Amino acid sequence: MAGRLAGKVALVTGAAQGIGAGIARAMAAEGARVVAADRNVAGCETLADEIGVEALALDVTSEDDWAAAAGHIAASHGSLSILVNNAGVELVKPMTEHSLADWRGLMAVNVDGLFLGCRTMQPLLAASGAASVVNISSIAGLVGYPDQLAYNTSKGAVRHMTKSLAIEWASHALPIRCNSIHPGCIRTPMLEMAVEGWVREGSIPADDPWAAVASLCPLNAVGSPEDIGMGAVYLGSDEARFVTGIELVIDGGWVAR
Numbered sequence: 001m002a003g004r005l006a007g008k009v010a011l012v013t014g015a016a017q018g019i020g021a022g023i024a025r026a027m028a029a030e031g032a033r034v035v036a037a038d039r040n041v042a043g044c045e046t047l048a049d050e051i052g053v054e055a056l057a058l059d060v061t062s063e064d065d066w067a068a069a070a071g072h073i074a075a076s077h078g079s080l081s082i083l084v085n086n087a088g089v090e091l092v093k094p095m096t097e098h099s100l101a102d103w104r105g106l107m108a109v110n111v112d113g114l115f116l117g118c119r120t121m122q123p124l125l126a127a128s129g130a131a132s133v134v135n136i137s138s139i140a141g142l143v144g145y146p147d148q149l150a151y152n153t154s155k156g157a158v159r160h161m162t163k164s165l166a167i168e169w170a171s172h173a174l175p176i177r178c179n180s181i182h183p184g185c186i187r188t189p190m191l192e193m194a195v196e197g198w199v200r201e202g203s204i205p206a207d208d209p210w211a212a213v214a215s216l217c218p219l220n221a222v223g224s225p226e227d228i229g230m231g232a233v234y235l236g237s238d239e240a241r242f243v244t245g246i247e248l249v250i251d252g253g254w255v256a257r
């Protein structure tokens, strides 16, 4: 199939819904052979039936699952051109209400999951000859927001892990670029839950909450998973062959103020 990602194999984590599904769709539309991975494998199977990608059960916190995913990709595809570390969880409450278990549970997905993915997949990425890792951070990895300390800290770690790996891989002459994407407000099940919470606490009006969310953004809009998919396609493609270690902010101007 022709396209900007023709001939490439892409593994997208957290692909059962939201931004991950948007990235899987965008990459498949550009000709990549996409492996859609999630701990919710039923969600990936639904997507697989719809757009003809492969579904894979993967809990990103599990070393064994990552080893099994690598074995599957080696056997079915031989190498991996694009790894999108997208799976993530959020936690919204004041810092004093974060238990240590909350903190560790969130870090296990948002930080350990990326480390395990990059470490396990490095040989398969290198074997592709021109690989790209795309890590999904957040605008919360660039600036502070109240009542989400663990989340913000995890996304700051994603930003820095990205730059560190970009430099490490380049210094070892490994053909793997590594960049982060920093989405603003993107309409997904994760943001829908957050918006329900803001309505309950009265910080945005119940009658048209999405208009209220949009009005917080300079472009007066809420983004869609497709907006992030377009950025991931660029970073995954050979058009970005000179791009490594960057932060691609896709947020309607939110952090430009």
Ligand SMILES: NC(=O)c1ccc[n+]([C@@H]2O[C@H](COP(=O)([O-])OP(=O)(O)OC[C@H]3O[C@@H](n4cnc5c(N)ncnc54)[C@H](O)[C@@H]3O)[C@@H](O)[C@H]2O)c1
Pocket: 013, 014, 015, 016, 017, 018, 019, 020, 037, 038, 039, 040, 043, 058, 059, 060, 061, 086, 087, 088, 089, 109, 136, 137, 138, 139, 182, 183, 184, 185, 186, 187, 188, 189, 190, 191
């Ligand atoms: N939606 C936004 O506004 C927004 C903004 C900035 C950053 N992000 C980031 O984008 C990414 C995707 O967010 P979303 O809004 O699509 O969230 P979502 O909750 O709608 O989807 C997340 C997906 O990740 C999967 N997942 C969670 N834990 C997992 C695990 N341990 N192993 C495998 N899969 C797991 C879930 O099953 C789900 O399918 C996250 O990293 C999130 O932090 C989202």
